[in-house]
Amino acid sequence: MADTVHCGIHGDTAETFACTHLMGEATGLGFNREAPTGDNPFPDAWCDNCELIRAAHGTWDDTPDDLVTIRLLCSGCCERARIRNERPTTTLANLAHLRWKCSSCDEWHEGPCLDFGYSEPHYWRRELEASSKSGTFLTDDYCAIRGEHYFVRGLLHLPIIGTGESFRWGVWGSLSRENFEKLRTMSDDDAAELPPMFSWLSTQLPDYPDTLSLKMYAYPQFHNQRPHFRLEETDHPLTQEYHHGTTPERVRELMRRLLPEVDFDD
Numbered sequence: 001m002a003d004t005v006h007c008g009i010h011g012d013t014a015e016t017f018a019c020t021h022l023m024g025e026a027t028g029l030g031f032n033r034e035a036p037t038g039d040n041p042f043p044d045a046w047c048d049n050c051e052l053i054r055a056a057h058g059t060w061d062d063t064p065d066d067l068v069t070i071r072l073l074c075s076g077c078c079e080r081a082r083i084r085n086e087r088p089t090t091t092l093a094n095l096a097h098l099r100w101k102c103s104s105c106d107e108w109h110e111g112p113c114l115d116f117g118y119s120e121p122h123y124w125r126r127e128l129e130a131s132s133k134s135g136t137f138l139t140d141d142y143c144a145i146r147g148e149h150y151f152v153r154g155l156l157h158l159p160i161i162g163t164g165e166s167f168r169w170g171v172w173g174s175l176s177r178e179n180f181e182k183l184r185t186m187s188d189d190d191a192a193e194l195p196p197m198f199s200w201l202s203t204q205l206p207d208y209p210d211t212l213s214l215k216m217y218a219y220p221q222f223h224n225q226r227p228h229f230r231l232e233e234t235d236h237p238l239t240q241e242y243h244h245g246t247t248p249e250r251v252r253e254l255m256r257r258l259l260p261e262v263d264f265d266d
């Protein structure tokens with residue numbers, strides 16, 4: 001069992017060691033390590049510059065300590081460092097020239113499209129609009145069906161490999177009636193202090209196996225921002241992308257599939 005370290009963000013996690021360049025918010029520095037194994041799931045990691053120094057000396061043992069500083073890091077933070085610093089073949093910069101027609105405003109925009117959203121939960125039906133049943137309504141942020149099912153719209157942030165940015169799915173999640181009422185009635189600054197709320201993903205996303213009923217938590221936000229959802233990690237590709245990052249190539253593919261028009265003239 002690896003030794004553990006306490007991290008303010010990730011809690012108690014396995015220890016790992018990384019060069020100091022990979023700490024903080026750096027992006028695109030490269031990420032080197034030996035392949036993780038069952039015995040050593042969190043091997044030491046270092047950036048491309050440190051790799052040049054190591055390679056010049058042959059091995060770590062022959063590399064003077066003052067040239068490369070390795071420090072203790074939480075394995076959760078090390079995974080974030082990997083996502084920010086790995087260099088994918090297609091970078092976000094490669095998508096900068098793409099022109100695409102926006103489904104929200106009908107204008108042409110340039111650059112990667114990093115937001116796709118849904119205006120109602122999967123379970124909403126057009127017929128419900130005309131329903132006079134109490135306890136049924138749909139707004140930009142909230143939905144209730146027959147006073148039995150409650151949903152809130154929020155965001156799933158998928159970190160993009162090689163960057164500090166994320167791709168955002170605007171999706172719906174279920175809530176208990178109690179949490180739903182709290183979110184709707186409390187001032188947002190008070191709501192933002194609430195503990196995370198249990199939720200089932202209630203949007204069927206394209207290009208994934210069934211995404212309905214993935215387990216997650218809604219984190220209310222300050223300043224009237226939509227809640228952020230945190231997906232529980234499973235082997236589902238969406239939860240893998242949530243925890244381990246998605247690629248600019250994948251962003252390009254989603255743009256191709258989901259936008260009304262994209263100019264791929266490259």
Ligand SMILES: [Zn+2]
Nearest residue numbers: 019021047050
């Ligand atoms: Zn380094």
Ligand SMILES: [Zn+2]
Nearest residue numbers: 007010074077
């Ligand atoms: Zn951490």
Ligand SMILES: [Zn+2]
Nearest residue numbers: 102104105106
């Ligand atoms: Zn637009």
